[in-house]
Amino acid sequence: MDPGTAAAPAHLAAIKTEMIKLAGCGLFDLADFPPTADGGDVTYLLHHDPDGRFGLYLMCGRHCAPVPPHDHKTWAVIAGIRGVETNTLYRREGGLDGDEETVSPRAEIAVTPGRAIALGPCDVHTIRFDGGAQVTATLHLYGRALDRITERVKFTAGGVLDGTYRTRAEDCVLAPQI
Template sequence: MSSIADDEIQALIVEAKTCVERDGANRGSLADVLTLIERAAALPGRWGPDRYPDPDTGERQARYLIATDPDDSFTLYLNVMRPGNRIPPHNHTTWACIAAVEGAEHNTLYERTDGHTGAGPATLHATGEVDVRPGRGIALLADDIHSVEIRGEKPIRHLHFYGKALETLTERLMFDLDAGEAQPMKMAVATKK
């Protein structure tokens, strides 16, 4: 890892923080943040398996902590996920910007239609789809709901930039479409530092 690349990543993170701190977390400011994270994802040679190995045999995902503020805000991860990995509909309870280094992540976006916000009976309506791939990311607000499916034949590498570290988010919900229920989301993958 070169110090020039590290300096560039830190500069992009500082610029992203400035956008959110100045304008708040809204669709406009997160679009600007996403552009910065897409630039970080495009840094050549920075995110490869020599530094961030594919998931171990038998594992579907590896998540690497790249940077976080001392108060666990503004946290950048690299997710490496194998094909076939599926994450059911969920929210984040913080904003998120996701940019592809390589590979595609199929996202289905949902709206909660039952009028509730917490765990318990829940109904969702699909509102759209986004394939996150190099040059096309996604920005999500805290209450946005999406599911993820990794298609294709090779692992993907994507940067995920959050307003708060995933490890601190205790109110996240995962939605079971068949059961019509929302339940607390547990961390399924330990973050590697």
């Protein structure tokens, strides 16, 4: 499967099913994957292929740093382990004939244990943890490792195009051997 293209719906459905199984298998204990001392989010790199494809991450925390609306330039599947990760999905508007591209919220999807969401390369979303005092933990699988994706587009909270960004390797914690 080409990480830079939209995966066929049947492929994403199969990946969602497997990600839900993996998230629910009991392998991801908070003792091995703790949030920061103050409950802030941590992104653990679990695996990526040597060529940078198929980046698998575990995100956890009681709260997460504000995440601007953004795309991934690859497909993604997010599955719940515990708590609630709310994904706000955005509609892209403009960007043609020299118009400035903007986004506006179109839906919210709660990723909880037993649930997953699939996103295409051009889909725009943002996340927040809504588990209250409970630690939220989710698995994120991307067609490419996050630090290998360049030119990801981000938007302001008001929906205005705000340039590009890149996740750096040092933004992720190498997962412990489990």
